[in-house]
Amino acid sequence: MRTVFFLVRKEFLQIFRDRTTVFQILLIPVVQLLVLANAATFDVKQVAMMVVDEDRTTVSVGLVQRLEGGRQFRVVRYEPTDAGVDHALLDREVTAVLHIPRHFEEDLVRRGWAPVQLVLNSEEGATAGIVQSYALSILGAYARELDRTLPRLEATRTVRVAPLDLRTQRWFNPTRNYKHWMVPALMVSLTTIIGLLLTAQNITRENELGTLEQLNVTPMTKVQFIAAKLIPFWLLSLLIFTIGLTIGKLVFGIPMRGNLLLVYLAAMVYLVVVLGLGLWISTITRTQQQAMFVAFFVILIFLLMSGLFTPVDSMPRWAQYAAEANPVKHFVAVMRAVLVRGAGLETVGRPILGLGVAGIGVLALAVGRYRKSVA
């Protein structure tokens, strides 16, 4: 026990001696959290729109006014013909084009319906769907408004029975604040990146500098060695995690509906997995550069397939099964469940237990792979 304690002390001295690194370790997560939380959003701000109005009547102009009245669209061009459409889309001048054909008003008055055409630039995918739904809801509202106000031929008047009253409610995030969803997950990503990179690089560094030899000739055991490498980074990562939570609460006002102790329990177990993995990478690589690349590769795959940016439910089946083996996925899920939905131990107990088992496995792997003797 005393051996481990001294080794931990040595690691701490080594970490804190290098002021720039300490600075980087503590500052990068903070900056990342502040920037990423603002950047990681599919929110659609004002969309530049072109309206081709071949009708030019009160009703068609009214539609343009409704589009401009909402916050979602900005009509940057209002043309009588569709001559410039292709070029405007190609040049990214506009994202959406609404084409109102001739006889729009007349059709509505005489037969009760009229077509319009909506063309969207979908090169950025996710937004196109959202823009479309905005446009459809504005068009729908306008149609309902006209249904009441537009004078029409008697035969086409609305006869309606059993009106539909569909009330929608969104739970857990009524203000639709994307940050409440992303910040808990971003905290996971930043502790993972820093923790994994630092541990992956650690043993190879000692190896490159030759100090590993010195440690190898001491009487300490392999378990003691790995424990001593793990504990300092574990504490450091918990500190980063705490800083992240504090920023999340104070700056972004994320909800904390569940028990905070549960979050910490999950973090403690999860960090053993990540840091153990880093140490394992460190034992199988020879140079720092290699260690960095392997760690980087692992991080990227873990983060992308964790449901952090895109929902796990949207992945194909095989990827969902593969995600079960991804510690990041489970920790992200636990964080969101506890903080956003207020879930308790009965929900997150199983994933935490799974992480615990994974942690033991990874540590065993690292201890087993570490060689005290020189090949």
Next chain:
Amino acid sequence: MRAFLGFVRKETLHLLRDRQTLAILLLFPVVQVLIFGFAVRTDVEDVAIAIVDPTPDVATLNLRERIAASDRFHIVGVTTSTRGLDARFRDGSVRQALLLPTDMQRRIGRGDSLSLQLLTDGSDPNTGGIMQGYATAIVDRWYREVVPQRGVLRIETQSRMRYNPTLESAHLFVPGLVAFVLTIVSALMTAISISRERETGTMEMLLVSPIRPVAIVAGKVIPYIVLGFVSVLLVLVAARTVFDVPLRGSLVLLLAESGLYIITALALGVVISTKAPNQRTAMIAALAGLLLPTMILSGFIFPIDSLPRPLQLLSYIVPARWFLVIVRGIMLKGAGLATLWQETLVLVGMTLLFLVRGSRGLAIRLG
């Protein structure tokens, strides 16, 4: 010239010697394409919906069937009361719940109003909105078909998604991946390679040799230019064969622009390496200063238009942002230089700037 060729050979050997790193560098683009094409999706499918139906009758059964028949939803439970629904929302086993009124069939017959409630797990606002939209659309369609009505005024909207009609994820991410992979291969690797030379002291030896500093830098980057090109081709071939991603514009233009971007990224790597004292600083600087901006501030994953204003301004200095517009333009929209000349000019300007900064950094070290 012979000395220069020898130097290029030395650098190539350096690169080829470290098999592990080389394997990762070559594997990286392919794995990325596969992950992005298969696994990173934003479409919402297979939503777990619960239905609370206090008095099942013909009308409610019909509506339930509509929902079950849609591949967007699967019904995870039909109950007669809302008891236990809270807990199921909390543990995530239910994402949506539709609460039906009592005696629905009779109400329709009498012409009474139908009040339904749709509860959605909105913790992820984006997915929540999409789920709500899907469910609302199904209920609306069912209502229009089942409840007799006449002549409600409609504006029929025909939507067309231009350039990516099916909103296929692979088509969106692959162009971004080209930029991302090139940044990693080019900028990160040069930054590390030069700072390693400095750390191990061999840079001094190179500088006192008769090779000019410019030639040293040129010799260092040439193998990476080749590697960058190989990566681009790997990404394009994988995207083409596995996901059928279109290439609507000219291949020659695409490769030429890629060549330009490789040089931009390499020059940036040189600048980073002249500033960083050792490998670790260079790596962290490259990771924090390049990779994240390339992923987040380039429009690769999150659209630029969605960024808050200050970050949008910041994105102007990210080279990948401009390259991404070019790649998407060529691949998805079939755009030519006539449309993309501005972005190309920006990249050329950035490259010149980096080259000047990089060579000046080296000159200072000589002095």
